[in-house]
Amino acid sequence: MSRTSSDHPDSGVQVCVIGTGYVGLTAGACLAYLGHRVTCADASADRVAALRRGTIPIYEAGLDELVEAGASSGRLSFVTSNLDAVHDADVVFLCLPTPQDADGSADLSRVLAVAAEIGASLKEGAVVVNKSTVPVGTAARVAEALGRPDVHVVSNPEFLAEGSAVRDFLNPDRVVVGSDDASAAERVAALYAPLDARTVVTDVASAETIKYASNAYLAIRLTFVNSMAAVCEASGADIRAVTEGMGADRRIGTAFLKPGPGWGGSCFPKDTAALVRTSEEHGFDFSLLRAAVDANAQHRRWLLGKIVGAVGGDVRGRRVALWGLTFKAGTDDLRDSPALELAHDLVALGAQVRAYDPTVTTDVDGIDVARSALAACEDADVLAIGTEWPEFSEVDLSEVASALAGDVVVDCRNVLDAPAAAAAGLLYTGVGLRGVGVVPTSAAVDAALDGGTAA
């Protein structure tokens, strides 16, 4: 669907978005599309220059079209100075990174530094919105850093997923607005009115907590699915049939039931760690969530063991072809990617890894990156698949079989067709699949990685 700036009338509301990453750029472009006048600020001069030229610095479906429409309508602009961006803004969104700190907590330094920076420059009665993922209690810390009693701080967490960011922003399951001031909450909720979305208006502590609760719940669900996949594989069941049967129960639902190499990405790992930490700080041992985090690492290790097992238990000097490096398909984001972590572990064990990913064109962290899926396979002893890019299922498997020196495929995403792989002469194994040539896992992997020596 083509979107133009005339789809929604001008609201007259001046919005500022600070931080133009996956969240800020999507939010800025979508808010402009909804009729608001948006100025986006980013500390990266290169990023701002690129955006002014119309170059989108991230891979996100539909974002280029929306940014172009916003810029050509004059409703969307980009600056490097946070102070220039905020001075006439009615509402200021903070879309800044909140990475994991050494103790697991969310590092709020950027959020608090920007709040301190912009406080004195804000318009009388402006509203500041935390869109970054921040732990309960952060709104009060931001208010303190702003030093502006006339400015209310509202929590409006973002739930978009990478790869579907624009679609998620414009078709949200819910908009969450948390504030201890009803009129500030109303002003923020009104920005989303054209979406006609379900809106949860609540207190600020609950809004901050909804974000972590949602991500932690989804991560636990995936840990359960991945563990069930291991049980299925060991017991002769098939995880695809099992999740189809489970998902048919309306209380369970079909989404978020695909097994993989363990969950990763820029959010789940840091947000689960931060919720464990917040719970500890409030005297609660969130043992369930801690167990899910541990089981996630264990699951990835299990798949690593399959790859090592495929070459006889010792990968030293062996060549591994790896399809996929991003943390999931549809994004160029490599942050906390399970596929990239598999590559690192294989290299640590002494393997030579040659990867292919449609969004990665240069070598990453010393991992050799090939120009095509087939090129990655040339003379490799085993092929592993770490990301579920749809194009992988289009590759001619007989050409894969010819290119490989070995014959095993370890598909950590279940993207290939098992009978087609077998017909091409490949020994195929996936995650939790029934009867498709299970490769023994390598017990040596744990000892080698934990002991820091090659297997």
Ligand SMILES: NC(=O)c1ccc[n+]([C@@H]2O[C@H](COP(=O)([O-])OP(=O)(O)OC[C@H]3O[C@@H](n4cnc5c(N)ncnc54)[C@H](O)[C@@H]3O)[C@@H](O)[C@H]2O)c1
């Ligand atoms: N990525 C997601 O899918 C997603 C979804 C929902 C929520 N979140 C949360 O949103 C927040 C932002 O995440 P992201 O993935 O968009 O981050 P990101 O790293 O992609 O983008 C952050 C941007 O902020 C800019 N920045 C850093 N310091 C700045 C400063 N002092 N002034 C101005 N700009 C500055 C950076 O240059 C960068 O462009 C995090 O809290 C994250 O947890 C992320």
Ligand SMILES: O=c1ccn([C@@H]2O[C@H](COP(=O)(O)OP(=O)(O)O[C@H]3O[C@H](CO)[C@@H](O)[C@H](O)[C@H]3O)[C@@H](O)[C@H]2O)c(=O)[nH]1
């Ligand atoms: O059935 C599934 C679904 C996801 N994943 C994995 O789970 C991780 C997270 O995937 P996803 O949730 O799709 O991506 P994100 O872009 O990280 O989005 C999550 O994190 C964002 C940041 O907080 C939230 O806004 C989103 O609601 C939340 O889905 C990735 O490693 C996926 O491969 C699976 O293995 N199987």
